[in-house]
Amino acid sequence: MSTANSLDTPFDVAAGDRPPLALIAGPTASGKSDCAVALGQELERRGRRAVVVNADSSQVYADLTVLSARPTEEEMGGIEHRLFGAWDGAEGCSAADWARAARETIADVHAEGAVPILVGGTGLYIRTLLDGIAPIPAIDANVREQVRAMPVADAYAALQVEDPERAARLAPADTARICRALEVVLSTGHPLAYWQQETSGGIGEAVTLYPAILLPERQALYARCDLRFARMIERGALAEVEALLARGLDPDLPVMRAIGVPELTGVVTGTCSLEEAVARGAQATRNYAKRQYTWLRHQPPEQWPRIEFENFDFKNITVILFRNLGLT
Structure with a gap:
């Protein structure tokens, strides 16, 4: 078994080494994509090929180039990226779907002798x-x-009867989670907790994980969220939504509910102004970042390094990141 303590240490899967997997997680607009590229470039300077693997639930869709802030060719910095734009919007990508593809992708990267860098904020x-x-x-x-x-x-009231433990953990207006919990208990006869006692298919024990969580100061993060949505408009987000609507997709599909799509749909259909849509889209982005921030601060294992910073000094952030990943 490998005793490697750094991402740039050679590994031999055939000899029984647990191959490395870097993970850079953070809320939207936290700079994690730039950090992933910087890490990939640093590894390649050290003679190790790196591949960035997407773990963002919006960036998986080919239809959401602008609104998902998918990295451009220039922003990829010469580092190969996989699972970005890999799903057509007409096909929803569940967590299980993505995990299956990610397992295969990570195995392929390891087989090539390269280091996968998982990047995203979808907990x-x-x-x-x-x-x-x-x-x-x-x-x-x-x-x-x-x-x-x-x-x-009504669904929440029914869940309080069928699965009171789960209901107590959910907000009464959390439609998606309430419906999921209720349909599971009604269809299977067992609550979600029963099924969650036993999981399968995880790769956590098969890799050597090098995680890092980016947690910028909240107000600075929210300001970046506002700026990001404004720049999306400049880069063609409205045309992207027009193209989506022209496909006539089911409005319940994840791609149609992605941040920015419902807001800009109102502009296309003439039910709201662009100014109103931008304000709503920016607010939705901030709300999403807040939820991600809370989840990432509290849910991952305590031993995962949290990198907290007050300003977006990219050079300083990468220095801290590299140190946490054993590269300095």
Whole structure:
């Protein structure tokens, strides 16, 4: 078994080494994509090829180049990127779907003797990849249809009866999680907690993980969120939404609910002004960043380094990152 303590240490999977996996997580607009590229470039300067692997639930969609802030060719800095734009918007990408593709991609990168750098802020994706997923049976289509048709207040009341433990952990207006918990217990006869006792498919024990979580000062982060959405408009976000709407996709698909799509749809259909849509999109981005920040601060293992900083001095951030990953 490998005793490597640095990402740039050679590994031999055939000899039983646990291959390295770098993970850079952070809320949207925290600079994690730039850090991933900087890490890849540093590894390649040390003679180790690196590949950035996407763990962002919006950047998986080919239809969301601008609104997902997918890295441009220039921003990739000569480092190969995989699983960016890998799904057509007509096909939803669940955490299980992504984890399956990520497992295969990471295995391929390791087989090539390279170091995968996982980057993203979608906590469910990361947790599913590392820890595995609960073996929940397929949900009965009729049950799903009935649950999804219920007003959220009624669904929450039903969940309080069927699975009071789960209901107590959810906000009464959390439509997606309430519906998921209710359809599971009604369809399978067991609450989510029953199925989550046993997970499978995780790769956490098969790799040597080098994690780092970026946690910028909140107000600075929110300012970057506002700037990011404004720049998306400049880069063609409205045309991207027009193209999506022209496809006539199901409005319940994840790609149609991605931040910016519902807001800019109002501009395309003439129900709101661009100024209103930008304000709503920026607010939605800030709200999402806040949820990610909270999850990333509290949910990952305590031993995962949290890199906190007050300003976006990129050089200083990468110095701290490299030190935490054993590269200095």
